[in-house]
Amino acid sequence: MENAIEVRNLKIRYRSFKKLSIRKSLFKFNEQETFEAVRGISFAVPKGQIMGIVGKNGSGKSTLLRAIAGIFSPDEGEIDLHGHTVSLLALGVGFQKKLTGRENIMLAGMLLGFTEEEVKEKMPEIIKFADIGEFIDKPVQTYSSGMHSKLSFAITAILETEIMLIDEVLSVGDAKFKKKSYRKMKQLIANKDRTVVIVSHSSATLSKLCDTILWLHEGKIMMQGTTDEVLPEYEKFME
Amino acid sequence: MKRFINDCKKYYKYAIYSGKAELKSDIAQSHLSWLWWILDPLLFMLVYTFVALVVFGRAEQYFSAFIFIGYTSYKFFEKTLKGSVRLVAANKSIVKKVYIPKHILLFRKMYVNGFTSAVSFLLVFCTMAIYRVPLTYHVIGFIPLVILLFLITFGFSTILMHFGVFVEDLSNLISVGLRLVFYMSGVFYSLEKRLDSELLRTVLLKCNPIAFIIDQMRNALLYGKGIHWKLYFIWVVISIVLAVVGLRLIYKNENGYVKVI
Numbered sequence: 001m002e003n004a005i006e007v008r009n010l011k012i013r014y015r016s017f018k019k020l021s022i023r024k025s026l027f028k029f030n031e032q033e034t035f036e037a038v039r040g041i042s043f044a045v046p047k048g049q050i051m052g053i054v055g056k057n058g059s060g061k062s063t064l065l066r067a068i069a070g071i072f073s074p075d076e077g078e079i080d081l082h083g084h085t086v087s088l089l090a091l092g093v094g095f096q097k098k099l100t101g102r103e104n105i106m107l108a109g110m111l112l113g114f115t116e117e118e119v120k121e122k123m124p125e126i127i128k129f130a131d132i133g134e135f136i137d138k139p140v141q142t143y144s145s146g147m148h149s150k151l152s153f154a155i156t157a158i159l160e161t162e163i164m165l166i167d168e169v170l171s172v173g174d175a176k177f178k179k180k181s182y183r184k185m186k187q188l189i190a191n192k193d194r195t196v197v198i199v200s201h202s203s204a205t206l207s208k209l210c211d212t213i214l215w216l217h218e219g220k221i222m223m224q225g226t227t228d229e230v231l232p233e234y235e236k237f238m239e
Numbered sequence: 240m241k242r243f244i245n246d247c248k249k250y251y252k253y254a255i256y257s258g259k260a261e262l263k264s265d266i267a268q269s270h271l272s273w274l275w276w277i278l279d280p281l282l283f284m285l286v287y288t289f290v291a292l293v294v295f296g297r298a299e300q301y302f303s304a305f306i307f308i309g310y311t312s313y314k315f316f317e318k319t320l321k322g323s324v325r326l327v328a329a330n331k332s333i334v335k336k337v338y339i340p341k342h343i344l345l346f347r348k349m350y351v352n353g354f355t356s357a358v359s360f361l362l363v364f365c366t367m368a369i370y371r372v373p374l375t376y377h378v379i380g381f382i383p384l385v386i387l388l389f390l391i392t393f394g395f396s397t398i399l400m401h402f403g404v405f406v407e408d409l410s411n412l413i414s415v416g417l418r419l420v421f422y423m424s425g426v427f428y429s430l431e432k433r434l435d436s437e438l439l440r441t442v443l444l445k446c447n448p449i450a451f452i453i454d455q456m457r458n459a460l461l462y463g464k465g466i467h468w469k470l471y472f473i474w475v476v477i478s479i480v481l482a483v484v485g486l487r488l489i490y491k492n493e494n495g496y497v498k499v500i
């Protein structure tokens with residue numbers, strides 16, 4: 001089976017710089033600690049598979065997800081997405097506050113790897129799904145947090161990247177939009193051509209949605225296998 | 240280098256679209272909209288004409304054009320450098336959620352500042368026409384000098400952009416430093432004619448890239464003189480070295496930015 005994601009000997013380190021003040025610490029840039037969040041892991045996710053990632057807090061789950069999304073670049077090893085487009089669904093996309101919702105849709109789409117024409121084509125659908133009325137042509141800085149989340153979710157959900165990364169279960173906007181976004185997410189996941197990686201602490205959600213599970217512990221793979229194999233072991237470990 | 244070129248190819252459309260949108264939003268948010276792009280250098284020119292003529296009683300030939308050249312070149316450098324210090328933090332909503340090569344943010348800033356500077360340079364050519372400045376083939380020197388202005392600004396900005404993420408009060412230091420550069424670049428006076436000390440004149444015109452660019456641009460556009468090519472290429476090399484150092488710092492440390500901001 002064709003792989004959508006291949007991770008080989010991936011290591012991600014943070015140079016944990018702290019904010020400095022010139023007055024307090026001139027020329028102390030070398031005093032940096034390095035923390036290895038992901039410690040040489042390798043795995044592959046076949047195209048169309050839904051993989052869950054579990055692990056206790058600080059095990060490297062979110063770092064791994066952000067590395068697959070490209071936000072962190074590997075310090076060692078490599079991540080090969082075989083040219084597939086990728087988005088991080090739970091976080092949505094970032095906005096430039098001075099610009100309108102419509103302009104931000106275009107920019108976010110371009111950052112997700114779509115062409116101007118592709119985003120223009122999907123624009124009406126995104127605007128309809130976001131359901132924020134005339135605010136779409138107003139600067140994002142005038143949006144409420146709910147409107148902000150709705151537009152952000154609509155962009156990543158409607159642009160439909162080939163690989164979707166979901167960090168924790170979505171909880172976006174008002175009750176009506178929450179239902180709509182959850183339905184949309186399930187529909188997106190159900191697409192057999194789409195590869196999905198979900199990070200969650202909820203075993204119930206993962207057993208419902210995922211085909212396989214990757215269990216991370218202190219930056220390394222503790223276990224990898226089908227949902228039925230890994231989840232019971234993980235729950236036992238966490239008790 | 241390969242990564243830099245690939246990133247530029249992949250994201251240049253984003254930088255241009257984003258820059259255009261920012262310009263549009265600047266226009267929308269101001270009552271006089273794009274008129275400020277003309278009013279700003281015009282008012283500055285009037286203030287410094289007053290200072291030079293009334294206070295010091297001295298002016299240069301083609302004085303309005305002389306000031307426009309100095310002001311436009313310095314303002315592009317100043318606005319870009321000041322902006323670069325807080326550029327990553329100012330874009331944290333994007334940087335934390337999707338990957339964007341950080342120098343693309345800088346390109347966007349330079350596109351916006353470059354556009355407003357281009358409007359300001361139109362004033363230079365208008366005033367040159369009004370003064371009936373005799374044109375020589377040296378006018379072509381304007382183009383390589385604009386390229387050098389972009390290169391040197393980019394070089395310094397990449398380094399400031401990196402350290403600006405970690406050093407909280409860097410913007411204060413840069414503001415003071417840029418004020419010093421302003422007075423040492425001959426924006427509203429001629430370094431060549433107004434400085435008595437030969438040593439100081441040589442040091443400022445050769446070691447301060449903005450003073451060098453402004454001086455050479457005035458020579459090329461207004462006074463029919465050619466570019467000092469040897470010094471020009473030295474500054475091109477220095478700009479490239481600064482840019483390489485800055486880009487390496489950014490690529491090496493960008494994982495850490497997400498945590499700090």
